[in-house]
Amino acid sequence: MTSLETRPLVGRRHPRPDLGSSALPSVPPQYAADFDIAIVGLGYVGLPTALAYHHAGARVLGLEISPQRISTIRSGDADLLDSDRARLTEALRDPRFAITDDPTMLRRATAVIVCVPTPVDHHLVPDLTMLRSACDSVVANAVPDQILMLTSTSYVGCTDDLLVTPLVERGFTPGRNISVAFSPERIDPGNDAYEHESVPRVVGGATPSCEMRASAVLSRYTARVHRVDSLAAAEMTKLLENTFRAVNIALANEVADICRELDVPVTEVIDAAATKPYGFMPFLPGPGVGGHCIPCDPHYLLWQLRERRVAAPMITQAMSEIAARPARVVERAAQVLSDAGRGLGGARVLVVGVSYKPDVADLRESPALEIIHGLERRGAIVEYLDPLCPQARMLDGRVTETVRDPLGFAPDLVVIHTRHRELDLSWIDERHLVLDASYRELAVPRRVTL
Ligand SMILES: NC(=O)c1ccc[n+]([C@@H]2O[C@H](COP(=O)([O-])OP(=O)(O)OC[C@H]3O[C@@H](n4cnc5c(N)ncnc54)[C@H](O)[C@@H]3O)[C@@H](O)[C@H]2O)c1
The missing domain is CATH 3.40.50.720 (NAD(P)-binding Rossmann-like Domain)
Structure with missing residues (x-):
């Protein structure tokens, strides 16, 4: 990875030559796509995404490196919402839905979406091993005219570092003969209050045509796509969303402690405050936070800022409280x-x-x-x-x-x-x-x- 201080790409707003989609070279016949979408990583995010695309009529390829995960999915026994479980049963019977552990199969897809884990290590430092390796496979197997989209939460500049730069080194020109975009994933596993199709997606591209082509891919299953002007803005959007939650959960915990001291029932107070139709959003206190988002994502931002010697005291304090x-x-x-x-x-x-x-x-x-x-x-x-x-x-x-x-x-x-x-x-x-x-x-x- 290049130094964050010297990296000129972060925050760049479509500076690369962009010939528009009409100027894109056609796909060579040997690469005629067998799949509309390939999803890299069939976990809590990737599998429901693959199923949403399949449900929308796309030919879907899932690339998954864990044999255990593949057999869990094939047995129809994955941890899914009931609605997704029904979709999985349907997909497993359909030859238009395939699962593989062979990254070279990515060459046969029109669009590739990366959804692999981005955890932090014991020192709360981003562990990019899986994302790096997934992006290496995607770059190594990229074919002209493909649309490559990162959806794993990561630091600002990551899509440039792990996709754009290595693709350019391979001789591709984003916006000309390949499209690169970032679109943060918003799936909320276990929560059936929002259908995947109804949750808007944010997308930013390496160039305007990358953004347009990625939007078209997302529009295959989701009703609303919100475009931003750069990869960096899309990456930062996800970090804001989850940092916002972390800070508010930390606040809710603090308010719970205050309420206990003052002998006031905190949930009654939160429910009452939530009747205000504007300017307040309820967050519940709890025993801490887990999962793959809130305990990790803000650390990607803090890690990135540390290199620039920039402090973010409110986020740091919230993460300490949560921990x-x-x-x-x-x-x-x-x-x-x-x-x-x-x-x-x-x-x-x-x-x-x-x-x-x-x-x-x-x-x-x-x-x-x-x-x-x-x-x-x-x-x-x-x-x-x-x-x-x-x-x-x-x-x-x-x-x-x-x-x-x-x-x-x-x-x-x-x-x-x-x-x-x-x-x-x-x-x-x-x-x-x-x-x-x-x-x-x-x-x-x-x-x-x-
Ligand atoms: N889980 C959530 O609630 C949630 C919500 C929104 C966004 N996200 C983000 O989505 C991303 C994925 O999270 P997740 O919860 O789905 O992770 P997960 O661990 O459930 O699934 C990831 C899958 O990717 C597979 N994998 C890893 N490296 C691979 C590779 N090189 N090729 C193919 N498969 C590979 C793993 O075996 C695993 O099955 C993360 O960046 C996370 O921050 C997660």
């Missing part, structure tokens, strides 16, 4: 047990719901893992209950299983972490002390909130 939240749950567990006359050491604690949010089985960065680790370090005997996660790898590498019989475990404390719709909590009664870190309404006798 400290699971430890706060452990502290509060100790306090609640102490108020009930016992210590955390030797106490039996049941953590309910271990995935990072309701109705998904995604354990990545889940605060529950840190909470369990923290409770165990303080001497508690911890089990978890989660029908969506029959097994879970703990932070120390152990793989444990969900309890089947919570009453049999006889917990001294129940910590509610995530409330799935299919979670049965009817077994909780006056025998159970409940620390509710989810802040969602729960009518049980001995409940305290975080």
Whole structure:
């Protein structure tokens, strides 16, 4: 990667020669496309995207490097919304939907969309290994006239670094014989309130014709495409969206702590404030944040700014607050047990719901893992209950299983972490002390909130 200080490309607004789509050379016959769209990475984002395109009538190729993931998808057993599960069943029966682990197949697609993970490492530094390797495959297999679109969240300038520059080195000219764009993904796994087709997409291209051709690709399945003038603006849009959420979640957590101090029910306050039709957007407090977006994305921005010696104190503070939240749950567990006359050491604690949010089985960065680790370090005997996660790898590498019989475990404390719709909590009664870190309404006798 070039130095961020010296990189001239960041923020560039279509400076490359752009001959417009009419001047594009035609696709050589040996590359006649067999697929309209190839999706690189069939995970929480890539698979629903592939299914949305297939549902819209496109011929779709999914490129996936994990054999385990491929067999999960082929068995129809992927963690999906019901609507996407039905689409998967349909797609698996259709020869117009293919899955491969062979990157050279990308040559047979008109458009290639990259949706691979962009995590951070233990030091909160962006880990670009997977994105770099996926982009290398895309560049190595690029053919004239293809439309290449990055959708993984990343730093500003990433599309230039990982696609535009290596394509130019290979002899391509974006806007002339290849199109390059960035369009941030907005899928919200587990949330069926918004159909993929109804969520607008933002897109920025390396040149105006790249942007136009990428918009046309997105318009195949989505009703609204919002164009911005550069790759950088599209990349920054995603970072703003998720940084906005991080800052507001941190604020909601702080307000929850304030409300507890002042003995005011925080959810009642948030619900009341949310009746204001403008200038307020409700965010719920919670046990921390997990998944692949909020705990990671703002760190891409902070990392990038560090090289320029630019501080972003509000974002930094929000991310620190969010990171400290699971430890706060452990502290509060100790306090609640102490108020009930016992210590955390030797106490039996049941953590309910271990995935990072309701109705998904995604354990990545889940605060529950840190909470369990923290409770165990303080001497508690911890089990978890989660029908969506029959097994879970703990932070120390152990793989444990969900309890089947919570009453049999006889917990001294129940910590509610995530409330799935299919979670049965009817077994909780006056025998159970409940620390509710989810802040969602729960009518049980001995409940305290975080
Ligand atoms: N999960 C979300 O809620 C969400 C929402 C919006 C945006 N995003 C962004 O979308 C991107 C993808 O996230 P995700 O949650 O779908 O990740 P994921 O881990 O669920 O899926 C990624 C898939 O890509 C595969 N993969 C990795 N390298 C590959 C390669 N070189 N070739 C082919 N396949 C490869 C992995 O095996 C995996 O199956 C990330 O940048 C993330 O920030 C995620």
